[in-house]
Amino acid sequence: MNFCGKTIPTRANAKYDPEDLHRCHLHSGHAGRCQEYPYLDHLAGVAPKVKNKVVRDATKTTGAAWKSDDAGPNRISRWVMMLDDEELLALGIDMSKLKPGIVAKLREKSASYDDCMASAKYLTYLVYGMANAPIPDQYTRQYLEALFGPINAGTTSCLICKSQLDFADFSEARRGRAEIETAHAQPRLHTPGNVGFAHRDCNIAQGDKTLPEFYEWIAGILERRRHSGG
């Protein structure tokens, strides 16, 4: 499947983005104006908050409490974090003023524009595979199925604990945090297959371990518990 790929003017609020970064993701030769996220139009109509979450999680670094100047930029685009310190300084972001832990967190979330776009498509596909998910319109179904295969509600499971995810959990929130979060099997790799959705509790438990490391850690705990008769 070939995409149009024409440049889409950068929105005024994307202040760190190069002018020619954003691309059209409609199929080549399409009618009408170019669009960056055509496969999210349906979700925007039926579940706008989920649509916004997909775009945010696919393209932005997570927004810990970094709102003050000295704590660093909040929810910056992942591709901006691929620039080196000198390039960032030219954009007005002084990494040397941030605490090392925050720099590490921001750098860990870095990803190319293309990987972010591919992740957005894959996350949208996973949304429609959740139990009780809205049924995609024909355009959206064809777009996503051509990339990832058939969409069947009830097939998307938590990336970490493997139990089924329910679309309704997007609207469940405790202390203002959603019950479903975006997670990564390998925390530094933001690509389809490696990115997915997970329960908030599972995501917290995984922390910055890779999934194999996490399972080994759990297996070790269960093994020791068995030997201690606990």
Ligand SMILES: [Zn+2]
């Ligand atoms: Zn186009």
Ligand SMILES: [Zn+2]
């Ligand atoms: Zn889980």
